[in-house]
Amino acid sequence: MRLAFILGEIGSGLRRNLSMVVSVILVTFVSLTFVGAAGMLQMQINQMKGYWYDKVQVAIFLCSEGSTAAGCASGPVTAEQQASLNSLLESPAVAQYVNDFQFESKEEAYNHFKDQFSNSPIVDSVTPDQLPASFRINMKDPEKYQIISETFSSQPGVETVIDQRQLLERLFSVMNGASLVAVSIAGVMIVCAILLIATTIRLSAFSRRRETGIMRLVGASKTVIQLPFILEGVIAAVIGAALASATLWAVAHFFLGEFMSQQYPDTAFISSGQTLILVPALLILGASLAGISSLLTLRRYLRV
C-alpha cells in the first residue's frame, strides 16, 4: 500500500513538473555523454596500444616471406640469424640499455593481432605468415632508441626497427587532451545538473507543501514524505543517463564501427559492445547525482 502510494506520488509529481523534469533529463543526458565520451577516448587509446605498447618501446621486426626491405634480400630470417640477434641483444654493449626483451613468433603476432583487431573485418584476411616475427625491447631509457636502431637496422634478417612510441605518442596526447576537455565540460555540466535537480525538487516540494504538511500532521514517516521527491530526481537523472548510454553506443556502432573502420582499416577501434561497460557507471553516476542533490535540498526545504 505504501509502495503503491509512493509510486502514485512520484507519477503525479513527474507530471506536475514536466518541463523541469525534461530539463533535468536533458542536462544529465548532456553531462553524462561528456563523461562517457572521455571514457570512450580512454578505451580507444587502450585499443590502439594493443598488446605491446605499455610493455616495450622498441620493436625489431624480422624478415618474412614477402619482405621487400633491403636487409631482407636473402629471404626470410634464418634460425642462425635469429640466434645471433638474440645473443647481440644479450651482449653487454646492448644489454646496458635494455631492461628486458621478448621474442614474438609469427603465431603470437597473429594472436595479438586478432585480439586487437577483433572488431575489424581486416582480421579475416590476415594469416600468420603475413605477420613478421619480432624482438620487443623494454628500454631502460626510451630516449636511447637511436642506439638500438643503429645497432640492429643493418643486421642480416632484420626488416626494420621501430620506435612504437614515436608513432602513437602524439595521437595519444591529442586524445588524452580531448578526454580532459570532455571531463572538464562534463564537470561544469554536472554542476548544472546538480543545481537544476535541486531547483526542481524545491519547486516540487513547494507545489506539494499542502500534501506534505498534512502528511507531517498525520504522522507519515520521513521516508514516505521525502522518498517521492528523491525518486523523482533519480528517475529523471537515470533517464538522462540511459539516453547518454544510447548515444555513446550509437557513436561506437555507426561512427566508429561502420564509418571510421572503413576509412582507417589499419586502426583498431573499440566495438559498440565494449561501450556497454560504461552503461552501469553512467546510470549509477546519474542516480547518485540526483540522490545527493535531493538529499541536500530536502534537508533544507522539507522539514519533518
Add this chain to the structure above:
Amino acid sequence: MIRFENVTKVYDQKARPALDSVNLEIDRGEFAFLVGASGSGKSTFLRLVLKEDRATSGAVYVAGQNVAKISSWRVPRLRRGIGVVFQDFRLLPQKNVFANVAFAMQVIGKSRSVIRDTVPEVLKTVGLEGKEHRMPHELSGGEQQRVAIARAVVNRPGILLADEPTGNLDPTTSMGIMGILDKINQNGTTVVMATHDDDIVNEMRKRVVELKNGVVIRDEARALYTSMIPVVGQSRRLKDASGRDATETGLPGEGEGQR
C-alpha cells in the same frame, strides 16, 4: 494526557514570550477549551503538543512522554496519536472527500481493505455519508470542516487538537461541528480546542483555560467564556459578560481564577 510543566516559549528575543511559565494538566478523556484574544498563545500551545516547535524552557508531556526526549524519527509516531483540525480546513483540493480522509491512512501505510472499511464509518460519524465522491469545492464550509475532522480522527488518535475550528463558520454550522467534537470526546478522545468564540464556549460548559499574553489567567471546570470570578484588571471584560450571560448562568464556575 497532556501536561505542561513551567513551559515558556520565546519566538523572538525582543518580544514577550508567546507562552510564559505555563503549568497545565489535561486528563485523558477531557474536553478543554483554550480561550484568549488573538496572539495570546493558543496556537503556540497546540504546536508544542505536536512537537512542531520546541519549548524554550520547561517540559511538555504527551501521554506520559516528555516530547523533548522523542527523537526526530519517532516524532511521526507521536503525531499518529494526535489528530489536528484547523480553521482553514486544509483539505487537498484535487482529492474527493473519500480520498482526503483515506490520505491520512495511506501515508501511514494502512492497507487498502482497512481503508475501504474505515473511511465510510468515520464519514458517517461526522454526518457525511453519501458525500464520499464530492470534491472539496462542492462542499459548504461546515461540510469541509467535517471532512477535516474525519481525517483527523480516522487513525483513532487519543488526542484531538482543534485550532479555532469554527472560526470560518456561522453559528448554526459551528454548533453542528461542536456536536461532532463532543461525540468524539464521548468516545474517549481527549479534545483540546482553541477558540475565541464565546457563544460556543458558553453553550458547551466544558473546562476553560484562558490565556492572556502567554500566561494562564484562568482554569475553570464547566465554565463560561468569561469568568464570573472577579479578577484584578479584568473588570471590563466581566462587565461585557454580565450584560449577556449573567442571567443565564447566575453562579460562578467551580474552578479557580489565576493571575
